[in-house]
Amino acid sequence: MDFWMRLIALIVQCVIIALAATTAFAYLTLFERRTLARLQNRIGPNRAGPNGVLQPLADAVKLFFKEDIIPALADRPVYLIAPAISIIPALIIWAVIPLGCWNVLGSYKACFDPAQQNDANSFWNIFIVANNINIGVLYLLAVTSIGVYGITLAGWASNSKYSMLGGIRSAAQLVSYELSLGLAVLGAIMMAGSLNTTEIVDVQRGWWFVIPQFLGFVLFMISSTAEVVRAPFDLVEAEQELAGGYNTEYGSMKFALFFMSEYLKLIAVSAIAVMLYFGGWNFPGLEALGDTLSPMIGVAGASAVVGIVSFLVFVLKVLIFLFISVWVRASWPRLRYDHLMNLGWKWLLPMALINVVATAAVVVLVPDNRYIQGIILFVIGVVVIVGAAALGQPRNKHQVEPISMAQISTKQ
Amino acid sequence: MVPTTYYVLLSAALFVLGVLGVLLRRNAIVLFMSVELMLNAANLALVAFARERASTDGQVLVFFVITVAAAEVAVGLALLVAIFRSKRTTDVDEVHALNG
Amino acid sequence: MELAIFIITALIALVGAGAMIMSRNAVHSALFLLLNFAAIAILYLLLRAPFLFAVQLIVYTGAIMVLFLFVVMLLGAERAEDERDAIAWQKPLAIGLSVILFIEALIVSFRNGFAALPELSAEAEQIGAPETIGQVLFSKYLLPFEITSIILLVAIIGVIVLNQRRKTVS
């Protein structure tokens, strides 16, 4: 009985999350276009619906009805399967991200006190995480690492020079940045002492990892941006160089799937950043809110409110990250390919290693007081970042690369 | 629970397929992949045995195998690229000259 | 239920492996192998080895196969078997020997029987947990672990040396 209930609930969860994610993607495009437009001192799409809220729908309709072209020399099966391979990881990555805490059968207190999670494996305990497995972070890494296939295969299957270059670039870039990404995450894992995502969120209550893992956070942001092929690391699809990159030969819905997977991954990465460094759905006063409400609307009601609020808090935090992402895209020029590789291998990787070593040392040497740990690690992190920045300064004026105007582009 | 023998049989089948790949294919890369397939088949058997004995050791062994396989693939592919540079081919039969 | 999952996954794995060696295109081969690896990863989950599941995905699918694809694409070597087989005579021999090998495996299997395994206790379920593996890895298998790290280091150096561009003296 329990098994079937669980299966049905899982399916429901999956459908909900998938639909929510795609919807979120759709509106993220609108959000990005509007925000970019504002940052560039223009208006952006505002014709479809009030303030352009129906613009994503219009785009979708347009893409659906575009003619589906398959290049004659393409490798058909791979060409067709590549968008699917691309979208799948972007969706399944959500399985282990804790979106909030709604203890349906028990008290909201369980969300804040691990001791009361007496039935940790029960499905009803924490609703909003789709699958609470003990290798959550590893799962995240695994899925992100699969993400490379879609792009690479699309590039290869198109049988076109530009696509091919884009595909190869993506393969190299993703494999390179995966290392520093994983190592950056490792710091947070060591602090938390667990690979379980809910536990990581739990541990951060009142003391977000962004402080002790400041260096890790910075590294994570940079390498995750590269990992989702987002500006300024979007060389894979650089129009100026590659005429659009791996998806040059794709059109209509297949292109839409790539597009979607990119944005979904962006959202997912932002969610992971929130989860790892900003306490996930945690927010100061959340427990107090439950305490205040429970006498009024009962424990179940309070739990529901806390669950919804925690979810909203989570979404808010992710939104902030998304905004930052757009902001970065609007501000920073694209890197040159060799610079990209240099950055990944020669700067981020050593820094991530320093982070791992420092974290491990501090965790072992100062075992109990997380505040002191945090302060020490924060100082170390700042020193390393500043030092790296200083070291990275061009020593010779002649070596300064000419900086072109930020390349701002929208898709389509 | 699934009997261990099923896993072992599956592992054997995969292994034999890997052997066939090594023996029949000439593309060095595919050949290499077949070797990886054989490694995975062995891994699967190891994990199955670890499950039967409820022991962690088998899994640790598999972990080592995977790690070393990664190193092996890196070196092997580097060799392949080096060979390709001089011979312009990845056909193993093309590199059968035993001297020079 | 679990048996059903096993059979489906095993079939996927077999099909993946078979298609891998049959496929004329190296990229297709790689993709089929990927499928096979994914199936094996799922089998790891069935065998209570979630850590290995993750490692399999990260290392094999995330790194090794990417590397394969990368090399195939880089070299444009997806089709390398256009000419006639120089040693075609060994094809039937190879198939025959492989069949014999499989028959031997069958004999062993049938000799061992097909008794289903008992359910594991909650404690024993932990054999594949990352904590357990970490414990064993850093105590009982510390030396192999260190040696593996050295192997990796050597591999890194070896790869770099192998593909170093010769600096032209000028």
Add this chain to the structure above:
Amino acid sequence: MLESVSFIIPLLPLLPFLGFVANLLFIRNERSAGLIATATVGVSFILSLVAFILFAMGGGSRPYLDLVTWYWINTGALIVPFGFLYDSLSSTMTLLVTGVGTLIHIYSIGYMHGDKRPVRYFAYLNLFVAMMLTLVLADNLLLLFLGWEGVGLCSFLLIGHWFERKSARAAAVKAFVVNRIGDAGLLLAMMAIFALTGSLTFYSQTHPSGEGVLPGFLDSTSSFSAIFNFPGQPMVLATAVTFLILIGVTGKSAQFPLLVWLPDAMEGPTPVSALIHAATMVTAGVYLLLRVEPLLEMSSGTRAWILWIGALTAIIGATAALAQWDIKRVLAYSTVSQLGFMVVAVGLGAYTAALFHLLTHGVFKALLFLGSGSVIHAAGDEQDMRRMGGLRKALPTTFWTYMVGALALAGIFPLAGFWSKDEIIAHAFEHNIIVFGVLFVASILTALYMGRQIALVFFGEQRDHSYHPHESPKLMTVPLIILAVGTIIAGVINLPGSHFLNTWLQPVIAEEAAPFGTSEIVLAIVTTLIGAAAFYLSWRFYNERAARLRANSNDPIYRGTGAIWEGFNEGWYLDGFYKAAIVQPFRSVANFIAQVFDPRGIDGLVDGIVRSLNGASNGIGRIQNGFLRTYALVFLIGVVLIVGYFVAVNR
């Protein structure tokens, strides 16, 4: 005083050896080589003289001096000291070897002047003397054997000194090979002795561990008295052992079956011939017989063999000497004959007489060889007596000294040869009348061939005028004069009645001096008179006919004797016999092996192996085709087999 003797004795062989080393390694010119070589041997002679005197003065208390310098081999069972035995026998031999050796060295300086390899020559000469002294002074058989082989080696090297000449090479090889046959006998004898007594030393001495005695085999003769069941005929072990020794002696001392090497040894430089024939090498055999005298005394069988071999050798040598044209070959066969005399003496039990004749013969034969060397030198390296004649006027010193030597050899009173030879003949007359007859004929023949030689070389007119004879330098004539003086007076050491040598040898050889009665005197007078008559007649006969001799003409008596003369000339065809019986079969076997067996059999085998290996490697090489997949296939075969083994057989 004896302590100083023990200090001196090791120096005797050591000094010439040092001379050898110096000449071998450091000296590069003829003059210093000759000086060094002569000086070392000369000093050695003086020292042996000193030692002899000291020993003679203090020797009464101790019959011999056994001086162990160190243990050569010390393995528990086999103990071989590197020791020197100094007794009356070896001291006498030492004097002969060093004395005559010194004179020959001096002579060599003159004779070898202008030679191509003088340094090497003198080095070998020194080594020769050193080895001979080692042989003489050795206190055990193995060390004696070292010297024995050493002189064999040196004779090989010196006979082949002019190895550019094919005949010299052949002679050297012949000497070496023939000697090896005898050496094999001596080796077997040594093994037998060691097996019987567990020792190789002659006399008992202190055991190296400091306790007990290391028995000497001559002291434990009872070991040899056992009966040895030789098929068909039992014999005393002593007979077997001494017979083996006798084989060695026949090789070294050129006795009957193995005498062929000695005449050919004339291919070496003349001083070498003198050394081989007079002082060293050939005397070694006789010395060995004297040394093992206690064993010989136990075996009448061997002594009979010795006797008859000696007699046969004496007559072969004498007759062959009669029919030679080469001045040195005459002397060589004469040596063979005289050695036969000595061996006969041993066979008769007249050991002292043997040694006496050995000493006197050593002196006058050295004189004769050096004299012939002088003649050859004067005649421009011509050795054929038919090309000589009338050299009396050109070479007065040589002539007179040679005359003394010849008369001594012929046994003319009162020269040394008379005393010693007559003693042997007297012994033979007393013990064995047949042997006496043989020896008597041999001694007449001796007078005949010496008369013939004197007549052909020194009298008449010079028949070949292609050279201008001139007297040799002082370096060569002075030794001749010294030796001639020695020849004249050497008889005194064992004059009948005084028996000085007998007394001297008493501690070593328990032999009573032979009685000297009327019959001996008559015998001596008769032999001397007959000898002198033969000498004169022969001189007269050849002197008259010498003028008609030409380079290739036959001997005057050839017409009467014909084939007999031819047989004598060929040394009783012993060489031919060996050639036909041994060399030719050996050669045909070798030819068969070289021309049939080797190319077809061995080469065929080797080629076959190579071809089969080639084929195999070609076949195997085809497996190594470089195809990775084939290797994998082979690997798979192995896997299938091993897994199959575990599945089917070893479950």
